Structures are given as structure tokens and as C-alpha cells.
Amino acid sequence: MNLEVFLSLFSLMLISLAVFLLSKKLKLPYTVLLVIVGSLLVPLSHIEFFSFISSFQLTPELLFFVFLPILIFESAYNMNIRHVTENIYSIGLLAVVGLLISVLFIGIGGSYIFEIAGFPVPILALLLFGAIISSTDPVAVLALFKEYGAPHRLTLIFEGESLFNDSTSFAAFLVALDLMTKGYHGSESAVGALISFLTMLGGGIIFGLIMGFLFAKLIEKVHGNEHLEITLTLLVAHFTFILTEVISEHLVIGGHEIRLSSIIATLIASMVIGNFGRYKMSPDVEEYMEKFWGYFAFVTNSLVFILMGLLFANLAIDLNVAIWPILLAIATVVVGRALSVYPILWLLNMTGKERPIPRNWMHLLAWGSLRGSLAIVMVLLIPDDLAIEGWTLSFSVKQFIAAVTIGSIYFTLLIKATTIGKVMHVLGIDALTEMEQVGYYKSKAQIYDKSLQKLDQLLANQQLTEEQHDSLKKRYQSLYQLACLDCKAAIGDSGSLTENMLRTYALGVEKEELKDIFLRGEIEEKIYKKISNMLSIQTERIKRGQQQVTSVDEHFPIDSLERFVLLISRIAFWRDHGVNAEELYRYYRALNKISGKVVKELNAVENSSLSEVFDDKTALQKLLALYKNIQANTGDKMLSVIQHNQELLTRLNEATASQSLTVVQAETLDKLHKNEVITNKLYIMLRHELEQKNY
Template identity: 80%
Template sequence: MNLDVFLSLFSLMLISLAVFLLSKKLKLPYTVLLVIAGSLLVPISHIEFFSFITSFDLTPELLFFVFLPILIFESAYNMNIRYVTENIYSIGLLAVVGLLISTLFIGIGGFYAFEWVGFHVPMLVLLLFGAIISSTDPVAVLALFKEYGAPQRLTLIFEGESLFNDSTGFAAFLIILEMIVEGYHGYESAALALFSFVTMLGGGIVFGLMMGFIFAKLIEAVRGNEHLEITLTLLVAHFTFILTEVISEHFVIAGQHIRLSSIIATLVASMVIGNFGRYKMSPDVEEYMEKFWGYFAFVTNSLVFILMGLLFADLAIDLNIAFLPIMLAIVTVVIGRALSVYPLMWLLNKTGKERPIPRNWMHLMAWGSLRGSLAVIMVLLIPDDLTVPGWNFKFSVKDFVAAVTIGSIYFTLLVKATTIGKVMHALGIDALTDMEKVGYHKSKAQIYDKLLLKLNDLQNEHQLTPKQYENLKQRYQSLYQIACLECKNAIGDSDTLIENMLRTYALGIEKEELKEIFQRGEIEEKTYKKITNMLSIQTERIKRGQQQVKSINEHFPIDSLERFVLMVSRLAFWRDHSFKAEELYRYYRALSKISGIVVKELIAVENSSLKAVFDDKAAMETLLTLYKALQANNQAKMQSVIHKDEELLNQLNEAEATQSLTVLQEVTLNKLHKNEIITNKLYIILRDELEQRNH
């Protein structure tokens, strides 16, 4: 029997891979084809030879304690806290207020709709369904948004809503489920439900922050040991989730059971690791993390969606009976979503708390609300024997909720997901901005320029005949010239497009050089974060058509998470977080270096074939003047630090030289080992000697 389970698991994974390849060929959403494949597996499993396919069962425990933390961490880890706080009103309104509006409408409106067609379903059951189906699925939505090129801010709002409304929806689900089990007792039950909702979300946030910072410190403590760093990120997701559930089981104050939201605790802890802990990881691990968690999320979602198809095809309720309730549920959910989007976003635009949400974005928010794995998890958590007064159907409450939930999920996947691209195009959301149009042609020109340089190398190395070289050169030279011409046409008479392109190009160079400086150990973590935040703010300003810097001495604010860290750290440890003299010197030196690299690159562009792309002498001079001024300003500040402590420069130079030599030794040793020039035994001996010498 156990062999059948394992055979089923790995067969489903193999089928998922085949479906993924098929989705690329058919250009259909991967998750849509997965649920269709899952549905087709049920009749196949009735053949004796393939009966093992359905042996692997999606248990609530497996979904809840293993799969769900992986999906939460993978999405939350890559969310930039600064972007979230900039759009916190829209995300918060949709994730909390919007979800509650949708849940109440589905419960109350659905009750009267079902009554109207003679299908008497108790309101509490429909409220339970509302809590389950109102939260959107980030995986299905974001995959489609990335494929069709939705605007970055719209994608962020959708992702933030999808993540935060998971916790809101699950909290509402648990509260309504408890009301069904314990019974509804009027005002007392409503007040208790509100208290539970607030403590679940508030307690989850506090506990998540605590766990996130604890694991960030643990990752810092084991920095350099790649296996331990990766293991700790795996633990932060599951340990936070499970520990929150354990605390919720035993946390009692004044006789009142206090529950914490395991979903929001894991979400917050994952965001802390992604925005604070990632800088404490080894450079190689930090780059590997996204691939590591992306793979786990891919496998998890593949299994969840394909098993969702199996679950739907194997429903206990007769589809002839369930068809009408499913259709009514779908209509109610669509209207509930619209009510949770349009009024709230209109109100937000009126208050002016954030940049306005365009009307066409609202349309996509209402239509693009796909449902997925969390809804299935909540359905499976409903007790099989759950009942409610007034339930007179032959099928159970769980069977009914499962039918309308999976029917609604199928609608979002088969209808909404397959039409999102067309809806975006019809609404003009996928249209390129003026800067993107210029960037498109500019990028093509840069690519063809690189190809022409490579052709010269191939000719010099005698890998091409003169005729082949001339043919290829003529082809790519023509494509390069067309791209340059199209770039100029896209720019037209605009004075700002070229300058903004150059500024974006310069900031990209700065970011790349800064990361290398950090990886070489030339600057501290807090310096790297401070400069990274500064460059991100400048990039956002350019996207919004604003001035890159207000002055060469402008002070850039740190993000909200960093402010929180400094506040807590000062209160808890009484530490001084101001820059020490040597840190301040390294900070100004790093700024000076990246500014100097930009100046060199811009001068190189002026003297290269790319001048045809950046053909605006005034814009180039403006930017060169700015970066030369920034470099000179930072060099002056470096000198002012040194004048206060003349011995400091000698100490820093010696420390930097030592650090560079240490890094070079490690790199050389690793290359010798990787290329099998030395044996594994020699590698271990030399590595241990190097570590002892450095410590």
C-alpha cells in the first residue's frame, strides 16, 4: 500500500511536468491544465493497471502544515516592504475590508438568492463559503500578470492583497466554523467573533515579527555555512507556522482562548527574512534562495492543482443537484468581488492617500481575482460530520461547500484565467508607456551592438569564413541601424525620455557595482541596505517622471522595517546605531566608487557605437555633471572623516587589503578544487588552515 502512495506521488509529479510543457505549447495557464488533467485522471484510475494514481491523498494536515507554509514563504520572501508600505491603504482595504464585504455579501446575499430558487441553505453555511472563496490566489494571478506584462504597481497591489487576505480569510473561516460548531448566540457571539478576529491578526503580526528577527539573527550567526543558512529559511516558514498553531491551542487569558493567525505570522516572518535577513546570508546562498524556494513552490502548486481536479471529479454530491447551486454561487462571488473593489478604490482615490487607482485597473482587479490552493485547504479542514440547524439535504455541509467552492475555482481558472490576457489588452493595461517603447528599441540596439562585437571576435579567432562574417555583419548591422532609427522615432521631440533612459541605465550600473562591493566585504550590511534603499527611491522617482535627486547632499529615508529594527534594537539593547568613523568612511567611499564607475561608463558610451542610441548631448552632459558632482562631494566627505582621525586611513587600507587577500585565497582554493587540480583531502586541509589563519 505504501508503495502505491509513493508511486502515485511521483507519477503525479511526472504528469505535472508533462502538463507544464503542454501549457507552453498551447499557451494556456499552467494551473488551468493541471486541474483538467486531475479531472481526467479519475476515469483513468478506474482501470486496474492505473489504480495506484489516486493513492496519494491530499490530507488537511499535509496541505496545512507542509504545503501552505512553503507557498506563503515563497511569495512573501520577495515582497519589498517599502513598496508594500507605499501602497498599504489599497492593499489593506482590499485584503481586510474588501474580504469582509465579500464574505458578508456572499453569506447574506447568497442566502436570499438561494431562497429565491427554492434552495434553503442556512446563512452560516454561506458565510463559511464566503470566507473560503473570498481570498484570491497569488500564484495563479501573478503567473498570468508576469506573462502578460501588467504594470509593476498593479502587480504589487494584487500580490499584497492575495497574501494578506489569505490570513484575513482564514481567520474569518475559523471564526465562522467555530460559530457553527458552538452555535450563534446573538450579540455575545458577534462580539467574541470580532475579538477573536482582531487578536488573530494582531497577535500573528507580533509573533511573526519576533520569529522573523530571531531567525535573521540565527542566519547571521551561521553565515558562511550554506547548508545551515538554507535549512534555517526552511525552518522559519514551518516552525513559525506550527509553533503559532501550538500556542493557539494552549494560550488562555482570563479564561478566554486566544488564537494567533499562523498564516499572518508566517507571512510577516517571511517578509522580515526577505527584507532584513537576506542581507545576512552568504552571497551565494542569497542568489540561490529564489531558485530553491521557487522550485518548492512549483512542486507544491503542481500537486495541489492536479489533486484539486481529482477532488472535483470525485465529489460525493451529485452534479445534477449541485449544478444550480454552483451557478448561483459563481454569480454571487462575482458580484461580491465587484462590491469589494469598486467602492473601496473609489473612496481611496477620493481621499488622496495614495496615487490614484485608474478605472481600468479596478476592472482588472474585479475580474482577475482567481482562487486556488488555500480555498481547497479550508474545505478539507471542515469536519465531515459538521451540521447546522435547518440543514435538510441528503448530502453533508462539507459536501455542499466543497461543491460550490471547487465549482467557483473551476470558473476562475477556466473562464477568468484564460481571458485575463484579452481583458488586459481590451482595457489597454498591457500597452507600453513612452519610456518602455524607447527602452524596447534601445535594448534591441544594445543586443545587436553586442552581437557585432562578438562577430569581430569570431573573425579574429578564424571561426568564420570571410563570406560568413560579411553576411552576418551586414544582417546585424542592418538590424542595429533599424533599432536605432526606431528608438529615435519613439523619442520624437521629447527632451526627457533620453535623459530618463540614461538615468535608469546609470542606476543599473550603480546597483551592480554596489552588490560586488558588498560581496567583496568592503562595506557593512547596514551600509549596503542604506545605499540600496537610496537607489531604489531614485529609480521610483524616474519611473514617476520626478527629479532623481533634489541635491547632492539629499538625505534619503530608510524603509519602515529598518526604522522598526532600529527602534526595537535601541530599546532592547541600548546600542548606538549611528555610523562609526570607519563605517562612515566606507559608506562615502562606496558612493564615490559607484559614482566613478557610472562616469566611466557614460564616457565609454559617448565614445562607442551606443552613442547612436543615447544621442542627446545635453542629457549626457547633465548626467555626467551630476555624477561627477556626487563623486567629488563623497570624496570630500571621505577626506573630512580622515582629517578627524589621520590614523584611520592606514587602518582601513590594511583591513581592506587583508580582506581582499583572504577572498582571493578562498576563490583560488575553490577553483583548484573544482577543476580537480587538488584532491578533496588537500582541499580540506588547506581550507582548515586558511580558516584558522583568518580567525
């Protein structure tokens, strides 16, 4: 690399930041504006002074081995495995069956469409194009989903499909490319292609699980060393991706080359780290991880889309010649996407395997299918000299596929992405539910109530004069009363809305207290995950209008990933995963503490100004009774465990006290160092002493 390449890289990053700020003012999708600006940079780069701008180029290796693993990990790390398994039929059908339907329609149906229009294109070339263009890119559309408030389940289905169909699409691309280079030899080629496709997906899943659990174990081993933990998460994405590619190049079984999908391996490994490995990280690292990977994804997306614009503008094919094939390709892709969404989801709704997917969601899934970086990777991987029997057009196969792919991407970015907000509004997807409307006004009331309390504190601290305090208090008191009146109007005669809001509020208190207990070291990872899973299930039940709990003794199943881990552990290591007395006592004590915290908070709500917000006394008393019963029930079970293990309480109290003291000592030392009360030398010495003592 020369200096111009580095200058180009950092200049593009600086331009990307300016584009981000501009996108906020223009209210245009960030990625769309990046592609436009990237295209505009090409004529600028022809000026000698700015010629360095095009020095940093989008290569297949850069996209495939550097950028793509980052984007996969960032999305997969934050996907909840339980939510994915609850929607596995819709995600799986769209990502695999739907994508294959789209590929086949674009290949077979597209050949007839092009032939009728006077552009005879062989089926294999269009199948290759179909494999490239059928995968959806979640980057731009998910940002818009969040901005306009799309339902969580719809966002999850779209993101899950986008991640999984990347691997399906790339596997289909490799199969189609193989058929084009080696030729089609009837049923033998078809069977071989199917086996190769299934091997890539199945092998990728297995290898991804192995790598995910291996790195999760490594993270556990270096627990407490923040730099090593962060480095391991960085390695898991790229190492899994590259190692899968290396294995695919050398793995031969029975004389047949076996390929594994590096994309799906990285996806699965990242999901394992996000759902299993994150609990093995140090608390500070776990909280920092989302920001760390969010930043990397932001930089990566910025570079990919602005470089994409540069690449598009340098397209070798004459646009005057390519415009009709591009328009035909866009129309074919749109129809193919519709065929891959509506029939599949309609049949799924008929089977009742999952909660029904509304028709307006289907419309948005069909329209919001943007294309992006992976399609460019696959185009760049096509050999320049690729030839095919029956090709009669004046440009090469690669030039044709590049033109129609880039044209389709431009259409999705410039037309679809910019209209998603309007489409969501027309379809009513962004409309607030009854519970959200109540939550909106209740939240405003709570915000203004806290503001009133803060005003009193400012007056007491002489940071406001009496006159300023009275003026501001009058204003916020009025806003508070107005929010309460709006809330009552939104509730109307429905008692269930207030009760569900209270239950959601109580579960939020439980989750916060549980996290604090875990960070203090009072419970182990296994217990934390079990209770966290239980609270998530209860939250989902409330959202669906179901009963929060059936009884204080209700058993909540662990998530599917945890069941899988326990099964493998039993088979491979013959481990007994039964719960011992100490773990059982810690489990009941944690439940007792979080239910006690809720009782305290609900009593505080009843006796505070917030009683005007949560003013349904019947619902409040009903919920208080539930949590008091849970508190009493878990208290009895704690006593029962202690009665059978008399020395247990003494041992646990000592362990808890020791852990609490360790946390306090570490926090005190960090504060002294941060405030420059002690020097770095003293900080290192004292930290070393504390670590030695705790070991």
C-alpha cells in the first residue's frame, strides 16, 4: 500500500461522517446517500488534485474476508436465540425455500421474459444472477425499521431472513458458478448440485457450533482480562470465516470436494457467542461489546456503501445498451421476491406452526427487500473470462451480470429504501397498539414527575431562585396533569391495559435487580440465564395478552441453545447437570430478592405521585398479591433447603460477603485512580495485591 491508498481510506471515512450528518438533515437513509455521494466522487477523482480518492478500492478479498465477517457478527451477536427459534419456520422458509423460489423464477421465468423482449439470455446466466440478487441486505432497512418503530417480531423475521439467506444465496451462487464452468450433464449434475448445496449449509452449521462453543470456553478461561476477552470476540468472526474457507479448499471425502458455508459458520458461531458466551465475559466487557461492534459495523457499512457508489460509477458497460436488460431484470426480481414471500407465508399461516403473520407485514417484507454488499462480493468473484454456450450479446457474461445486479441494487436503494417509511405508514405498521398508547402517556407522566422532583432538589441546593422554581414547577405540573388525563383517556374502560402496564413495569424492575445480583457475583451464569429466560417468557406472554404466570410454582423451560449445550456436555463429558443444594438455594434467594424488590417498588408507586399514573387500585393490589406470594413461596423453599443442609447458610453468607467486599474494593480502587488520587504505580501495585488476595 502507498500513501495515496491510506489517504483515500481516511478521506472516505471523513466524507462518510459528513454524509451521516447530512442524511439526518435531509431525512434520507444514510446508506442510500453514501452510494449517491460515492458515485459523485468519480468525476471528482478525475481532477488531478483529488485523484487519490479512488486509490482505495473495493476488492473481493476486502469485502469477503474483512468487511463481511464484521457485519455478520454485529447482527448475529444481538439476536436472541429463543426469539429466533420461536420464529424459525418463517425465517427458515423465507431464507431457504423462498430464496430458492426466487432464484429459480429469475433463472427460468427470466429467460422467457428476456427472450420475449429480444434479449436471449441462457438460463444458467440468469440462475447465477438470481443467486446473486435474491439475498436481502438488512443494513439500510433495519435502520429504517427502528426509526419508524416496526414491530419487534417483524424486525426479527426480516433480520433473521437477511442473515440466513446470505449463506443460502452464496451456496446457490457457488453451485450455479460450478455448473457454468463445468457444464450441466443432466440429472447427475442436478443431484450433485443439491448435495453440494446441502453440505455447505449443514457443514457450516456444525462447524459454526464448534467454533462458537470453543471461543466461548476460551472467553471463560480468560475471564477478568478485558483486552483478551475483546480480542477473542474479534477473532471469532474472522477466524471462523477464514478457517471455514481453508477447510473447504482442502477437504476431500470419497474423491469429492466438500465445501462448507463460511457465512453460515460465522453466523452460527456469532449467535453462540451472543447467547452463550456473553455471560462468560466480565461485566464491563459485556456492556461495552454492543458499542464496540456497533462502531465497527458503522465504519464497515460506511466504507462498503461509499465504495459501492465508486464502483457503480466506473461500470464498464455502456448504460445506453444495458438500460433495457436492467429494467427487465428489476421487474423479474420484484416478481420473484413476491413469489418467494406471499405463497410461503400464506401456507405457514394455514398450518398454524407459528403466530399468524399479518398481510400488511407480507407487503412490507416483499417491498423492503434491499440488496447490498454480498451481491457485490459475488459479482466481483465471477471470473472475467467466464463464457457460456449460447451467449450472443455484445458484452461479456460478467459485464451483463454486473450491470443488471448494480441496476437492481440502485433500484432497491433509491426507490425502495426511500419509500419504506411511507409504505409502513400506509400499511399501518407504524401505528401504536393500545398498550403502546397507554405506555406513551404513562412514560411522559413519569418523566414530568421526575422533573418536578428534580426542581425541588435544585431549589434546595440553591441552584434556582424561588421565582424560577415556581415558574418551572407550574409548567411541568401542567404537563404532568395533561399526560395523566391523556393516559386515562387512552385506557378508557379497559382495566387490562393498566394491569399489563404494571406487569411490564414490574418485570423491568425484576430484570434490573437480577442483573445487579449477577454482577455482584451472588449467582452463577446458569442461574442468571434460567431466571432471565423466565422473565423474557413472561414479558412475551404479556405482549400477547396472555397470563403472566399460571402459578407461583410454574416451571419455565430453558431455551433451546441451553438444552443443546447440556445434551452435548452430557454425551461428550458425562457430566451431571443436576442442581445441588447450594445452587438451588442461590436460585430461590435470587427469586426472593427480585420479587421483594418489586413489592417494594409497587408499594412506593402506591404511596407516591405515580399513583395518579398507575391509578387502578385493583390491578395494583392484584399484582402486589402475586409478588408477595412469590416472595413468601421462595422464602419457604430457601428455609427448606437450609433445614436439610445446616452448614450451607454459613458458607454462603461468607462467600457472599467475600464477593461483595471484593467488588467494593475494586470499585474504590478504580475510583481513586480515575480521580487521580493515586498514581498509576500505586494503582498497579494495589490492583495486583487485590488480585493475589482473591486468588
